[in-house]
Structures are given as structure tokens and as C-alpha cells.
Amino acid sequence: DTGVSQDPRHKITKRGQNVTFRCDPISEHNRLYWYRQTLGQGPEFLTYFQNEAQLEKSRLLSDRFSAERPKGSFSTLEIQRTEQGDSAMYLCASSSHTGHMNTEAFFGQGTRLTVV
């Protein structure tokens, strides 16, 4: 399968714990995005990478959140000292950006985080 894969699919953690999610994009895609989606809402942009460079971070991304894409392939999203408000679906997507054109983004199935 050459789609976007995310791991784990579900994560339950206690408040205050750290969690890390992984995203493997489509191999030839140079852009990788992270979004957060809560029930009944549209996906909210968190951050995105072009290759290994993190180009933009949303103000939603507090200092407890950090994302990396060290080799321009897979990416990790870490949340430190989790809070109940962090409970959401975390979506990863990838796309191909050439020149001034973005192709469509392909989304993974998401990681559902529940903080108890």
C-alpha cells in the first residue's frame, strides 16, 4: 500500500503523560501536513513541512507540541504533558509541491488521542 499511514490508530493516555505519533507519507511527496480534528469540526492546521524544513506552525501549536521530519520522509508529532483538551483526531497528509503548484493532499486514517 502506498498511501499515508499513521501509527498508532488509537492512543489513550493519562493527563500529564507525553505521547508521540508517527506519520509515513506517500514516498514521492515532499510536503507533509499535520492537522487536528475534534468532533463536529473541520480539520485545523497545525504545521507543515517541505522536505525536512518546517515551513509554518499554527498558533494552535503550543510549546507542548513539537513536530519533526528529520530526513524528509516520515514525521513525528509529540505532545508533552498532555491535557484533556488535547483529545482529538490527529491527521497527517502529504502532497507534492512543485514550483508554485500544490497537488491534492492525501490523508491518513488519523490517530485518535484520548486523554483521561
Added chain:
Amino acid sequence: AQSVTQLDSHVSVSEGTPVLLRCNYSSSYSPSLFWYVQHPNKGLQLLLKYTSAATLVKGINGFEAEFKKSETSFHLTKPSAHMSDAAEYFCVVSDRGSQGNLIFGKGTKLSVKP
């Protein structure tokens, strides 16, 4: 700055009747525009995209959308709704500049009555 407004949070139609989901966008540059669909407990799936070619774009499952620059709109339509079309639909804008990311609207929930 980019933004997208989906004018209806919920649309309800009867099976076999037309569907219209409205989307207006704001973009500093020439935008790329997309419609995604999300069925319950499923991932986001691309329905169609506009990237500067024909202004009337055809997508999967009989959906189409028309890019109207003068109205800054990208409304999604389908001539005849099917029960399987019931889902959440998201309009997405991306600036075509090199720093463009993808900005989602809040979504429109489509219900289809038998």
C-alpha cells in the same frame, strides 16, 4: 491570508433531488481549491480539485464544482442525491504561492432523506 467559508453547516435533501453545498474563499494569490468528503469513521477523500485549468471541475460520484473568481466561490453540486452521499463535506483552499498550506472550512453535513 487564506480563508474559506462554508455557508451552511447542515444541508438536508431528498434522494434524487439536486445537491448544492456553498463555499466562498479568500486568497491573496491565485488559489487551488478542493472539496473533500468524510464519511463517518472514515478518512478524508478527495472529491475534486481546481488548479487553474477549466473553471467547471468534475469529480467522483457525479459531483462537480464551478470556480467563479468574480464571486470568490467554489460551490459543490450534484444533480441527483443518493443515500450514500450522506457525509461531511469540506471546502479547502491553498494559495498557489510557494508558502501555501491547506486551509479547511468548518464543513457541511449533508443528510439525504429517502
